Amino acid sequence: STVLPEDEAASQVFDEFMLANTFQGIMSSFQQICDLLHMHPQPHQVFYQQLKTRLTSWKAQSLWTKLDKRAFSKEYQKGKACSNTRVLIIGGGPCGLRAGIEVALLGGQVVVVEKRDRFSRNNVLHLWPYLIHDLKTLGAKKLFGKFCAGSIDHISIRTMQCIMLKVALLVGVEVHPGVAFEDLVDPSPEGAEHSWIGWRAKVSPADHPVSLFEFDVLIGADGKRNTLAGFTRKEFRGKLAIAITANFINRNTQMEASVEEISGVACIFNQRFFKELNEKTGIDLENIVYYKDETHYFVMTAKKHSLLNKGVMLQDHEDPERLLSRENVNQEALMSYACEAADVSTNHQLPKLDFAHNHYGQPDVAMFDFTSMFAAEHSSRVMERNGHRLLIALAGDSLLEPFWPTGSGCARGFFGAMDAAWMIRSWASGTLTPLEVLAERESIYQLLSQTTPESVNKKFTMYTIDPNTRYKNLDSNFFKPHQMKRYYEGGTPESLAQMRTMVLIVLQLHTECYRDSHNLLRWLQKELECYRSQVQILDLTLSWRSGIALAGLIHKYRPELINFFQMDASKIAENNEMIFELAQREFGIKPLVTVADMENPDGPDKTLMASYLTSFYEYFRKESI
Ligand code: FAD
Incomplete structure (x- = not known):
């Protein structure tokens, strides 16, 4: 063909x-x-x-x-298991994206919001054997040829995100960079004009089309500083633990290639090394890990007294927060400390130790306090408002904070992401009551913090989102449904069957609506790209207030009609009056908004403006193809 x-x-x-x-x-x-x-x-x-x-x-x-091969796993029911489920995921870290992939394979509509617009974490993740297998079955090797070649069992966080993002996009996950989740927006009250409008999110930028997306499930995968309300956290306070991470430029020379890595396991057995290091340099460590990846990456746990002696910390304080506060840390001394530790632990074999740059363009060295670690007390909850139910789940570091030197973050994180997908599947199936779904999920969550590479099921090839394929000795009935009532807020768990049917009926309508405004914005942004020094299109309201954007659109196709480059953005009324009149006269496009609407400091109404702009789209579309 x-x-x-x-x-x-x-x-x-x-x-x-x-x-x-x-x-x-x-x-x-x-x-x-x-x-x-x-x-x-x-x-x-x-x-x-x-x-x-x-x-x-x-x-x-x-x-x-x-x-x-992956998509045909029976759990996904050929993508029909969750075909009416809409999921918003907060965070495009490895775990948010991993959860998104699973839900998309189940047939759910997935939208991910990620507040950053760059992947910039050089730090390296240790991969448990199952994780290497999991990633290979998702095509990691095709997407990143060097993935876990030979005995390598680690990857930079940034590369992991790139791999996950590519797979997610290909299976139909929508990802929005530079969009931060801020809060949940309650569904419209019953009896209100739009009472069928379900759960939505308040995001930043406020007018991003994602704010129109309605969802039935929300996954909080926004890292350890989780933003979702309603989840209590348990604190595990241990003895003071201060970790330092450092990344040095890897020039990939032969000499660098021959330097041996220090794995997490190796360091535990080498107590003599730590003693000698301390005697020679005054650097006193509990452990150190070195991985050769895109950078030379070191993570170590340092003892407080040595940090004080070496001038890294200026004053001693009981409170770890004060101890590690910016004012109490000498950055130069921290860099020297990390450099010296890296140099000695690799037997001076790394020819040059120049710091790689972090997200902010600074030398990539950081010090973190792990004295207190947090885990969510429960992993899921349900909220019901105005007849609309929302299932909320946590995944990744939001659920269970990892101790970096042992590198459990992604391994347990992916388990949690798959468990969340399994719960969504149960939720969508309608065969379990909401409390049963929560009880099953919490029973599985009991095991997560105990998982180790040794304790999980060794038959990786059998792994699916079904937790029985991964956890040993799982008791899915550990918790009983009645114990879950405290995780169900608003409404009655039994009430909602009819409402759900109604929501499904309008679902189609709404998906169209969301899609249209999303496409419209994208089209407008593309059309006006050549005028970007005059106007920036970020939304369907405020960006249009001055009239310059509309003028640009008209100028692009009919430059003879408008004196675009002479226009003054501060003359809102004058500009819009002229454009409304011109568009009606030349193209027959009736103004749906008024000059007063445009003068409103909050910008014109989004729905009206979207309709007005759609008329331009309809008119110019043929010319733009
Ligand atoms: P993350 O990777 O933290 O991803 C969460 C994402 O959510 C981020 O991209 C964040 O920008 C986004 N986000 C947060 N709030 C919002 C919001 N309101 N709206 C939209 N998006 C939001 N592990 C190790 O094993 N070794 C290391 O050296 C190591 N270093 C790390 C360094 C840093 C700076 C961080 C943050 C984490 C580090 N980790 C490390 C942990 C490791 O990255 C995680 O365990 C792993 O990435 C899985 O995490 P996750 O996807 O749950 O969360």
């Missing part, structure tokens, strides 16, 4: 997508593929299948083979 030219072009961009190693690079090449193929991740149920039929290069096909 002949390959369409746009499919051919998209296949070429797909190669770039496979190689891309930044958040932005991945997002923009993926967008280009969608644009070339005129595809959108919605409707999510068919996205991956359609993509597969359009992208048929051998590279693409070898990835599809991997993903297909």
Whole structure:
């Protein structure tokens, strides 16, 4: 069969997508593929299948083979297990994205918001054997050729995020960089005009189309400083533990390649080394791990007295927060301390120890207090308001904070992500009552903190989201449904069956609505890219207030009609009056908003403005193709 030219072009961009190693690079090449193929991740149920039929290069096909094998696992019921479930995930860290992939494979509609727009963590994650297998079955090796080559069992957090992001996008997860979750927005009250509007999120920037997305499940995977209310946390306070991480530039020379790594296990048995290190340098460590990855990465736990003696900490304080406060830490001394520890522990074999840069462009060295570690007391809850239920789950570091030197973060994090997906599956199946779903989830959560590479089921090839395939000695009935009542807030657990049916009926309608405004914004941004020094399009309201954006749109297609470059953004009334009149006269587009609406400091009403802008889209669309 002949390959369409746009499919051919998209296949070429797909190669770039496979190689891309930044958040932005991945997002923009993926967008280009969608644009070339005129595809959108919605409707999510068919996205991956359609993509597969359009992208048929051998590279693409070898990835599809991997993903297909995974997608046909019986738990997903061919993507029908959660086909009516809409999920918002807070956080595009490894665990948020991992959870997103599972829910998408179950057929759910998944939207991820990530407040950062760059993946910049050099630090390295230790991978348990199961995790290496898990990632390989998701095509990690195809997406990052060097993935766990030979005996390597670690990966930088940044690379892990890149791999997860690519898989997530391909299976139809929508990811929005630079969008922060702020709060939940209650559904509209019964009897109100839009009483069918369900749970939504307040996000920043406030007018991002994600704020229109309605969801039935919320997953908090926003890292250890979890933002979701309603989850109490247990504190594990141990003896003072201060960890230092440091990343040095890896120039990939032969000399660097020959330096031996120090694994977490090795360091425990080498007490003599720590004694000698202390005697020679005054650096007193409890452990040190060294991984050679994109950087030379070191993580160590240092004893307080040595940090004080070496001038890293200026004053001694009982309170770890004061002890590690910015004012009490000498950054230069910290850098020297980390450098010396790295140098001696690698037997002076690393030729140059120049710091790599962190997210802020500074030398990548940091000191953290692990004296107190937190774990959520429970992993899930349900809220019901105005006849709409919301299932809320935590995953990753939000659920269980890891101790970095032992590198358990992602290993337990992925287990938690899969457990959350399993719960969503049970929730969507309708065969269990909400309290039964919560009871099962909490029973599984009991085991998470006890998992170690040795204690989990060794048959990795059998792993699925079904917890029985992963945990040994699981008692899914450890908790009884009646014990879960405290995790059910508002309404009655028994009440909602009819309401759910109604929500499903309007679901289709709403998905369309959300999709449309999302597409509209994207189209407008693209159209006005050439005017970006005059106007920035961030939303469907405030960005349009001055009239300059609308003028730009008109100028692009009919430059003779408008004196665009002479316009003054501060003359809101004058600009809009002129544009409304011109658009009606020249294109027959009736103004749906008034000059007074535009003058409102909060900007015009979003729905009205979206409708007005849609008329421009309809009018200019043909010319823009
Ligand atoms: P994270 O990786 O922390 O991801 C959470 C994501 O949520 C982040 O990308 C964050 O930007 C985003 N987010 C937060 N709030 C919001 C919001 N309101 N709206 C939208 N997005 C939000 N582990 C190790 O084993 N070794 C290490 O050396 C190590 N170093 C680390 C260094 C740092 C700075 C951090 C934060 C974590 C480190 N970890 C380390 C932990 C490890 O990264 C995690 O265990 C692992 O990434 C899995 O975490 P996660 O996906 O649950 O959370």
